[in-house]
Amino acid sequence: MTEEKKNENFELIIIGGGPGGVAAGVYAARKKLKTLLVTKDFGGQSVVSDTIENWIGEIEIKGKVLQEKLEKHIKHYASDDFVIKEYQEVTELKKDGEEFVVKTSFGSEYRAKAVLITSGAKRRKLAVKGADIFEHKGLTYCASCDGPLFTDKDVVVIGGGNSGFESASQLLAYAKSVTLLQRGPKYNAEPTMVENVLANPKMTGILNADISEVYGSDFVEGIKYKDMEGGEEKDLKVSGAFVEIGAIPATGFIEEGLVEKDNFGQIKIDHRNGRTSQKGLWAAGDCSDSIFKQNAIAMGDAVKAIEDLYSFLRS
Numbered sequence: 001m002t003e004e005k006k007n008e009n010f011e012l013i014i015i016g017g018g019p020g021g022v023a024a025g026v027y028a029a030r031k032k033l034k035t036l037l038v039t040k041d042f043g044g045q046s047v048v049s050d051t052i053e054n055w056i057g058e059i060e061i062k063g064k065v066l067q068e069k070l071e072k073h074i075k076h077y078a079s080d081d082f083v084i085k086e087y088q089e090v091t092e093l094k095k096d097g098e099e100f101v102v103k104t105s106f107g108s109e110y111r112a113k114a115v116l117i118t119s120g121a122k123r124r125k126l127a128v129k130g131a132d133i134f135e136h137k138g139l140t141y142c143a144s145c146d147g148p149l150f151t152d153k154d155v156v157v158i159g160g161g162n163s164g165f166e167s168a169s170q171l172l173a174y175a176k177s178v179t180l181l182q183r184g185p186k187y188n189a190e191p192t193m194v195e196n197v198l199a200n201p202k203m204t205g206i207l208n209a210d211i212s213e214v215y216g217s218d219f220v221e222g223i224k225y226k227d228m229e230g231g232e233e234k235d236l237k238v239s240g241a242f243v244e245i246g247a248i249p250a251t252g253f254i255e256e257g258l259v260e261k262d263n264f265g266q267i268k269i270d271h272r273n274g275r276t277s278q279k280g281l282w283a284a285g286d287c288s289d290s291i292f293k294q295n296a297i298a299m300g301d302a303v304k305a306i307e308d309l310y311s312f313l314r315s
């Protein structure tokens with residue numbers, strides 16, 4: 001790793017060290033672009049997965065192993081011309097004339113002609129009575145991190161998308177029972193995943209469940225929800241609640257008005273090349289308005305962006 005230098009100038013700054021950022025970094029390094037990659041960590045959102053089955057080239061890979069591989073690959077290129085700043089958060093991205101200015105949580109300021117944002121997304125918080133109070137006291141956002149703490153306990157998973165079913169699947173290895181609550185009339189996860197997980201005898205799925213409260217004393221003791229069809233209030237006695245209700249894009253550090261975003265805060269991109277509404281600024285992966293959110297898509301889109309911005313920088 002190169003020693004800490006503040007106020008450096010680069011051709012390109014990549015924000016994020018998930019699959020998108022790492023793929024972009026490998027391509028940028030090999031194209032010998034003078035690049036800075038700033039990231040809080042490596043590997044991205046699926047590092048919490050026990051098993052990833054669609055990482056092409058591996059029948060199965062653990063999230064942790066994927067993280068190690070991505071980190072090792074990108075660090076292979078670390079040099080004076082490919083600088084990696086890890087454990088740092090970009091707190092501000094703005095433009096000053098033709099240059100972009102990136103400020104980080106370490107008080108550093110970096111400048112570049114082009115920026116690629118691959119900052120991904122983070123979990124959406126449950127906004128009901130008690131959710132804040134019981135966070136880390138039985139209410140959690142990470143099944144693979146906290147699942148073992150709920151061995152032989154009854155738990156709920158809130159959210160019926162892929163992440164919800166994945167969490168349920170992990171929890172089935174420990175918990176006495178897992179109940180998955182989905183707000184709408186159908187599950188949003190892949191049908192085969194829904195079928196496999198619901199086939200487990202310890203598993204129950206409930207549709208049309210609108211959560212109203214998480215309650216307990218020192219720790220979670222239960223949750224209340226409204227049956228959206230019948231209208232009755234229901235009460236489930238559980239020791240744990242795992243929340244998987246979607247993600248919000250990590251785009252809050254971008255100066256207001258710098259780039260067009262959609263109603264969810266996702267950066268609007270040209271899907272052919274990752275260009276944004278701001279000249280010199282590209283985005284790829286889960287922080288963008290790409291319809292599908294997957295590792296391979298984040299990587300592919302980030303690579304397209306590098307190919308495109310290379311012409312911008314060097315033509």
Ligand SMILES: Cc1cc2nc3c(=O)[nH]c(=O)nc-3n(C[C@H](O)[C@H](O)[C@H](O)COP(=O)(O)OP(=O)(O)OC[C@H]3O[C@@H](n4cnc5c(N)ncnc54)[C@H](O)[C@@H]3O)c2cc1C
Nearest residue numbers: 016017018020040044045046090120121285286293294295
């Ligand atoms: C539980 C779970 C399981 C999943 N399983 C699969 C799967 O099996 N297969 C699959 O293909 N996809 C899976 N996905 C989806 C996949 O993880 C995402 O589509 C993918 O990680 C997106 O990559 P990304 O690089 O765009 O963003 P992210 O993975 O979100 O990475 C963003 C990176 O940017 C960093 N960052 C964020 N903000 C800042 C900032 N301000 N400053 C510096 N760094 C910042 C983050 O720390 C992180 O390193 C799963 C997602 C979840 C939540």
